[in-house]
Amino acid sequence: MNQQNFPVQVAPLESCREPGPEERSMLRKVLDRVGQYCQSRSLFVLHYCTGCGAIELPPSMTSRFDLERVGMQPMVTPRQADILLITGYLSVKTLKRVILTYEQMQSPKYVMGFGSCTINGGMYWNSYATVKRLGDYIPVDTYIAGCMPRPEAIQQGFLDLIERIDGGRAVAWKDYYRNYDRYLGHQQHLFGRDWLTPTDVVGEAAHYRLAGDGTLGPHTALLDQYAGYHQAWGVPREQYAELEASS
Amino acid sequence: MDFDWQHMLIELLVMPTLAFVVGLVMVLMARRLRARIERRVGPPFWQPLWDILKLYSKRTQVSHGHMHEISIIVLLGGMIAMEVFLPVPGFDTFAHHGDALTLIYLMMVPTLGMALGVSACANPNGSIGIARALTAMLAYDVPFIITVAGAAMLYGTTSLPEIIAIQQQQGLEGWGAVQMPLLALAALISMQAMLGKEPFEIYVAPAEIATGPMTEMSGKFLGSMFIMQCFQLYTVSVLYTTLFLGGGENWATFLIKIFVVVAIPMTLTNIFPRYKTEAVVAWLWKWPTAIALVGLFVVMMR
Numbered sequence: 001m002n003q004q005n006f007p008v009q010v011a012p013l014e015s016c017r018e019p020g021p022e023e024r025s026m027l028r029k030v031l032d033r034v035g036q037y038c039q040s041r042s043l044f045v046l047h048y049c050t051g052c053g054a055i056e057l058p059p060s061m062t063s064r065f066d067l068e069r070v071g072m073q074p075m076v077t078p079r080q081a082d083i084l085l086i087t088g089y090l091s092v093k094t095l096k097r098v099i100l101t102y103e104q105m106q107s108p109k110y111v112m113g114f115g116s117c118t119i120n121g122g123m124y125w126n127s128y129a130t131v132k133r134l135g136d137y138i139p140v141d142t143y144i145a146g147c148m149p150r151p152e153a154i155q156q157g158f159l160d161l162i163e164r165i166d167g168g169r170a171v172a173w174k175d176y177y178r179n180y181d182r183y184l185g186h187q188q189h190l191f192g193r194d195w196l197t198p199t200d201v202v203g204e205a206a207h208y209r210l211a212g213d214g215t216l217g218p219h220t221a222l223l224d225q226y227a228g229y230h231q232a233w234g235v236p237r238e239q240y241a242e243l244e245a246s247s
Numbered sequence: 248m249d250f251d252w253q254h255m256l257i258e259l260l261v262m263p264t265l266a267f268v269v270g271l272v273m274v275l276m277a278r279r280l281r282a283r284i285e286r287r288v289g290p291p292f293w294q295p296l297w298d299i300l301k302l303y304s305k306r307t308q309v310s311h312g313h314m315h316e317i318s319i320i321v322l323l324g325g326m327i328a329m330e331v332f333l334p335v336p337g338f339d340t341f342a343h344h345g346d347a348l349t350l351i352y353l354m355m356v357p358t359l360g361m362a363l364g365v366s367a368c369a370n371p372n373g374s375i376g377i378a379r380a381l382t383a384m385l386a387y388d389v390p391f392i393i394t395v396a397g398a399a400m401l402y403g404t405t406s407l408p409e410i411i412a413i414q415q416q417q418g419l420e421g422w423g424a425v426q427m428p429l430l431a432l433a434a435l436i437s438m439q440a441m442l443g444k445e446p447f448e449i450y451v452a453p454a455e456i457a458t459g460p461m462t463e464m465s466g467k468f469l470g471s472m473f474i475m476q477c478f479q480l481y482t483v484s485v486l487y488t489t490l491f492l493g494g495g496e497n498w499a500t501f502l503i504k505i506f507v508v509v510a511i512p513m514t515l516t517n518i519f520p521r522y523k524t525e526a527v528v529a530w531l532w533k534w535p536t537a538i539a540l541v542g543l544f545v546v547m548m549r
């Protein structure tokens with residue numbers, strides 16, 4: 001990682017490292033364990049229902065299968081949610097919203113890809129407008145195969161996720177901070193090089209000591225380059241052309 | 248007046264803790280009731296506690312500035328102050344120093360604290376939510392204050408421990424609910440609005456304004472909101488029990504009474520849709536206020 005080229009400074013890697021299990025004090029270990037257990041037993045779900053799979057959610061939530069038994073509750077804003085449930089295919093346009101939503105959620109956060117569309121494009125595999133692999137753009141914890149998966153499969157997926165959170169193995173969200181450059185690269189490939197989100201992921205990674213080797217790179221450098229030209233989104237066409245020519 | 252410092256200190260620590268624990272069980276009861284009405288099983292016993300611990304153990308916490316953080320302290324501080332002034336069996340040192348009017352004042356503090364925090368978040372859903380919450384407060388306070396005035400007139404005092412003592416001396420006939428049934432009914436309705444439950448659930452409204460004041464709250468901030476909910480259920484039910492159901496002779500009857508009181512709005516909330524904001528104000532200023540005024544008239548005619 002070559003830091004001189006980037007105006008955004010991330011603290012040197014050594015201090016960015018999380019303390020390993022053997023370095024933690026006894027109290028810290030106990031607290032972490034309690035936290036982990038509570039995180040696995042209380043999950044607030046944000047449904048992103050643009051795909052057809054959403055129709056299988058009401059039966060899983062209501063009296064037939066009742067997911068509240070395992071502590072799952074629907075929530076309405078990304079700030080409050082733990083699980084982002086992507087219920088099916090995403091078009092290029094809706095993927096933007098998913099990324100904005102994902103970045104607003106508070107870690108630890110989990111993403112669940114729902115149906116074969118999120119895995120490999122499903123029956124839209126040759127469509128020009130849909131996203132083929134969700135895992136390229138945001139880190140996904142669990143996929144549920146099927147077109148569409150039945151409530152039993154959905155429940156099994158949730159139970160698996162709960163088990164992995166309890167065991168401390170559901171850490172895909174850390175990957176987003178550690179390898180932000182790679183995810184951002186895929187996003188820029190779809191949305192253009194001036195793609196920018198309101199959440200400062202690099203800053204967050206540095207603040208919470210989650211940065212890794214792949215946090216900064218050529219793609220995050222583009223982020224800085226275009227940030228000056230942006231107010232929110234969308235650079236005026238002429239400016240964009242100038243930039244394209246100069247770079 | 249001589250102060251028993253030790254006793255007071257213990258009370259300061261024990262009463263909010265008790266309120267929190269009882270409140271947690273009340274939240275659990277509310278969720279289980281909802282589940283049963285929808286023919287579901289409902290959450291496990293420790294769920295409310297797990298939710299709060301989970302929210303506090305979030306790794307990243309978004310704060311929207313100092314005002315956002317201070318507001319949470321104002322909100323919880325107001326709630327804790329309220330718990331201390333409530334008379335419960337065995338602990339009423341502070342209740343002797345405050346009275347019903349103190350509580351009415353303190354009841355506004357959490358809502359105002361919430362308004363401070365939401366203004367720092369600058370989320371339109373939050374602003375709409377808090378505007379609705381303050382409007383609702385204007386609406387339900389009118390019948391509620393008439394009710395408290397009626398009770399004060401009947402018992403000749405605003406001191407809550409004295410009100411309890413008077414009711415307990417006279418037995419079941421002395422209960423506020425028997426002496427002034429109309430006021431008790433009006434208070435029940437304004438309690439429903441105070442807890443923000445359907446049909447008066449205008450400021451949370453998840454499907455409409457994305458939980459209003461809580462839209463931008465995440466992690467520990469949302470956790471504090473959940474704690475506030477526990478305190479709120481406890482406060483309102485204890486106040487109602489004190490004014491109308493003769494308070495608690497001992498902890499057993501006290502707990503039974505407050506849980507029955509909470510069960511009423513929690514059941515009703517599941518069978519009603521939501522009013523519009525202006526309809527809530529119109530309805531609360533019309534029916535419960537009219538009932539409370541008639542009740543007040545009856546009390547004054549005695």
Ligand code: SF4
Binds near residue numbers: 052114
């Ligand atoms: S996997 Fe099947 S059911 Fe799910 S969104 Fe794709 S086409 Fe629809």
